[in-house]
Amino acid sequence: MTALTGTRRLARLVLRRDRIRLAIWVLGTPLLGYALAGSVVGIYPDEAARQGYATTSASSLVARAFNGPIAGTDVGAVAVAETYVTLALIVALLSTFAVTRHTRQNEETGRAELLGASVVGRYAPLTAALLVVVAANVAAAALLAVALAGAGLPLAGSVAAAGAVGGVGVAFTGVAAVTAQVSVTSRGANALAAAVVGLSFVLRAAGDVFGDTSVDGTRVESAWPSWLSPLGWGNQVRAFGGERWWVLALPFALLLAGVALAYALAERRDQGGGLVAPRRKPATGAAWLLSPAGLAWRMQRGTLLGWAVGIAVLGVSMGVAADEFNAMIEQNPAAAEAINAMGGGADLVDAYLAAMLGLFALTIGAYVVQALLRVRGDEADGVLEAALATAVSRTRWLGTQVLAAALGALALLLLAGLTTGLGYGLVTGDPLGEAIALGGAALLRLPALLVVAGVVTALFGLLPRRSVVLSWTALLVFLLLGQLGAVLELPQAALNVSPYTHVPSVPAVDPAMLPLVVLAGVAAALLAVGVAGFRHRDVPS
Numbered sequence: 446m447t448a449l450t451g452t453r454r455l456a457r458l459v460l461r462r463d464r465i466r467l468a469i470w471v472l473g474t475p476l477l478g479y480a481l482a483g484s485v486v487g488i489y490p491d492e493a494a495r496q497g498y499a500t501t502s503a504s505s506l507v508a509r510a511f512n513g514p515i516a517g518t519d520v521g522a523v524a525v526a527e528t529y530v531t532l533a534l535i536v537a538l539l540s541t542f543a544v545t546r547h548t549r550q551n552e553e554t555g556r557a558e559l560l561g562a563s564v565v566g567r568y569a570p571l572t573a574a575l576l577v578v579v580a581a582n583v584a585a586a587a588l589l590a591v592a593l594a595g596a597g598l599p600l601a602g603s604v605a606a607a608g609a610v611g612g613v614g615v616a617f618t619g620v621a622a623v624t625a626q627v628s629v630t631s632r633g634a635n636a637l638a639a640a641v642v643g644l645s646f647v648l649r650a651a652g653d654v655f656g657d658t659s660v661d662g663t664r665v666e667s668a669w670p671s672w673l674s675p676l677g678w679g680n681q682v683r684a685f686g687g688e689r690w691w692v693l694a695l696p697f698a699l700l701l702a703g704v705a706l707a708y709a710l711a712e713r714r715d716q717g718g719g720l721v722a723p724r725r726k727p728a729t730g731a732a733w734l735l736s737p738a739g740l741a742w743r744m745q746r747g748t749l750l751g752w753a754v755g756i757a758v759l760g761v762s763m764g765v766a767a768d769e770f771n772a773m774i775e776q777n778p779a780a781a782e783a784i785n786a787m788g789g790g791a792d793l794v795d796a797y798l799a800a801m802l803g804l805f806a807l808t809i810g811a812y813v814v815q816a817l818l819r820v821r822g823d824e825a826d827g828v829l830e831a832a833l834a835t836a837v838s839r840t841r842w843l844g845t846q847v848l849a850a851a852l853g854a855l856a857l858l859l860l861a862g863l864t865t866g867l868g869y870g871l872v873t874g875d876p877l878g879e880a881i882a883l884g885g886a887a888l889l890r891l892p893a894l895l896v897v898a899g900v901v902t903a904l905f906g907l908l909p910r911r912s913v914v915l916s917w918t919a920l921l922v923f924l925l926l927g928q929l930g931a932v933l934e935l936p937q938a939a940l941n942v943s944p945y946t947h948v949p950s951v952p953a954v955d956p957a958m959l960p961l962v963v964l965a966g967v968a969a970a971l972l973a974v975g976v977a978g979f980r981h982r983d984v985p986s
Contacts, residue, residue, distance in 0.1 A: 450566035455573035459547050465914045467581050470539055473921060474532065474585040474610070475592035480925065481528040482596040489523050498523055503658050503665050510650040511762065513677075514665035516686025521602040524593070525684050529609065533676055534642065536585065536614035540578050541638035544621035547574035550631035552716060554826065561716065568708055571622060575704060578618045586611025602685035605693075609679030612696035616675035617642065619703025626710035629719035636751075642676075643755075649677035675699060737832075737842050741849040745816055749853050752812050756805065756857055757864045763801045764868020764879075767794055798865065798883060799950040805861040806890035806945060807924050809854050810897045814916050816850040817901040821912050824985050839980050847902055847972060854894045862887025886951040892964035896944035897923070899971025906978030909986035 460467070489495045495518045502508040502515050513530055516522040548571050551557040557570060590607035594600050617638065624637040652671025658664070664686070671677030675696060682692045733739035820843065823829040832842060866883030870876030900919050904912040926943035940946045944967070947960040 448566040448568040449572055450564055451560075451569040452566070452572045452576070455560070455565065455569050456576050459573055459577045462547075463543065463577070466543070467577075469914070469918060469921075470536075471581055471585045471588065474536060475588035477535075477925070478528060478532055478589045478607075478610075479592035479596050481531070482524040482593050482598060485520075485524040485527045489520060492518065495520060495523050499664075502526060508766070509653040509656070509665060511766075513649065513680045514653050514656060514667055516683045517664060519599075519602070519685045521593075521598040521606070521685030524596075524598060525602075525606050525609075529606065529679055530646075530676070532589075532610045533613040533679055534646070536582060536610055537617040537642050537645075537676070538639065540582060540614040540618045541621040541624070541642070542635060543578045543581070544574050544618055545625050545631050545634045545638065547577075548622070549625040549628065549634045549719075553631050557716060567711065571625070571707060571711065575618060575622060575700075579615055579700070582611045582614035582618065585614070599685065601688060605682050605688040605690070606684035608693045609682040609684060612682075612693055613675055613679055616678070616696035616699045619700035619707075620675075622703050622707035623710065626707050626714065627719055627721050629721070633719075633721075639751075645674040645676045648674035649680065652677055653680070737837055737845040738849070741845050744819065745849055745853060748812070748816065749856070752809075752853075752857055753860055756809075756861050760805070760861050760864025761868035764798075764865040764870070764883075765872055767797055767801075767869045767872070795953040796950070798869065799886070799953040801865060802862060802883065802887050802890060803945060803948070803950065805865075805887065806858065806893060806948070807920075809857045809861070810894055810920050810923065812857060813850050813854050813894055813897050814901055814920050816853060817846060817898060817905070818913055818916060820846050821905055821909060824909065827985070830984055833984060839984075840976055843902070843906075843976055843979055847898055850898055851891075851895060854898070855888070855891055858887045858890055858894070859884055882952060889951055889956060889961065890945075890948050892961045892968065893944040893948050895968035896964055896971065899968040899975065902975030903971045903978070904975070906975035906980075906982070909982070 489498055499515050499518045499522070502512065511530065512526050515526040551560070551570060560570065586607040589610060590600075590604045593603035593606055598606075620641050621634070621638045624634045624641070628634040628637055648670045649667075652667040652669065652674070653665060656665045656667040656671070658666075667677060667680060671680065678692055678695045681689060683689050731739070734743055820829070823832070829842075833839060862884035863880045865887075866880035867876050869883070870879030873879065897920065901912070901916045904915050904919075908915065923943040923945055926940055926946065944964055947964055949955070949957045949960065
């Protein structure tokens with residue numbers, strides 16, 4: 446028996462367990478890329494519009510930090526500038542989560558010990574997970590290239606752009622292989638990998654901000670920090686701007702280095718253990734941990750803090766960028782029309798701010814899904830069964846989890862509005878007034894997030910084994926319909942499926958209470974269905 450014995454069978458097991466997740470990943474990435482690229486092609490149809498966009502983006506530090514450098518005035522270069530960072534961050538996180546799920550999580554739950562009792566080599570579980578995740582990235586990149594070409598972009602640039610996105614996923618596959626050896630828990634491994642993704646984003650942003658602008662003011666040459674970032678490598682491919690194909694070798698080099706390091710670390714630890722020992726806990730717990738509410742807060746506070754930091758930084762940045770917004774689109778009526786479709790209203794700055802608050806609400810929807818799906822994890826791990834063996838009813842336990850997620854969403858929404866208003870107010874000279882105004886506008890998005898919570902709760906109560914995949918799928922559908930549906934001119938019946946469609950785009954328009962009341966009623970009905978289903982089914986499912 447060798448160290449890789451059983452790899453093929455374990456890879457088939459990974460494919461069997463993740464067949465739905467992988468299908469959504471491999472098919473959803475090119476579909477999202479097609480939708481984003483198609484909308485950009487429609488917004489910037491002629492050379493004059495693209496010239497104005499490129500010049501303004503190259504001169505805007507905020508645009509360079511968040512979108513990266515633009516490679517020229519070709520329609521494909523504009524599409525990459527608008528879509529690359531979003532797609533790259535998605536595939537980076539999907540890759541790290543998938544590797545952790547089939548390595549560290551298997552050890553944490555005891556599956557790896559059962560597999561190790563059979564004829565399985567020491568490196569086989571890790572290798573099987575890596576093979577599947579790399580193959581998923583390659584497949585998604587291939588389909589993304591076809592999708593971008595189908596959106597009307599040149600083929601060579603489409604292949605380069607898709608390779609850049611897929612390369613990010615491949616690079617962070619190697620990163621996750623290492624973090625799975627370091628941490629003793631899957632949560633810790635994911636947190637370490639996410640921290641590397643965040644550091645990569647910061648390095649890329651720093652390199653692009655401090656880069657040099659071309660003589661004609663339409664291109665940006667990134668500074669050296671961008672070359673230290675796997676996210677920055679994708680920009681250096683220069684899709685649609687004189688492709689540099691050799692850069693695509695860098696993610697695979699990082700993958701090989703990560704795999705070699707992961708194998709070496711695996712030799713130096715026990716199965717189920719990690720290189721970093723878990724922090725020693727107090728001998729006795731606090732009294733408030735004895736209640737479901739206290740336990741929910743203890744489990745959610747770390748995640749909530751991480752989300753809060755990210756939203757605060759983005760909020761201030763988006764608020765400051767609002768002052769540059771008129772200059773970015775004053776010569777592009779199509780862009781103004783798209784922003785109005787997303788944010789509503791005639792005032793472009795208010796429409797921009799409304800669109801940003803809508804994007805924050807969609808992003809916080811991911812926090813709601815993540816927080817509530819912890820209940821499914823507790824059920825699968827046996828924690829829920831132990832909790833219900835005490836004097837805690839099912840209704841109280843699940844209601845506490847929903848309340849904790851809703852309060853977290855409320856806090857994040859308020860923080861998003863306050864920080865966005867603060868950033869905008871620092872430019873306009875009224876930080877307090879703008880913060881209060883946008884903080885109140887952000888809170889109007891809460892009913893939509895309650896609907897998201899209701900959907901997740903209903904799926905957990907009725908279809909627990911499918912709740913994870915279906916919950917994330919539902920959020921993705923809401924994202925596509927709520928933010929891109931209007932730009933893509935989808936029929937109103939399709940747009941109405943998303944709860945975000947029914948939220949008034951304050952401050953661009955006047956608030957309307959009836960849609961919010963209806964959304965609250967829908968959320969209450971979904972929550973009731975979820976609680977009723979949970980009360981009448983077996984635990985574990």
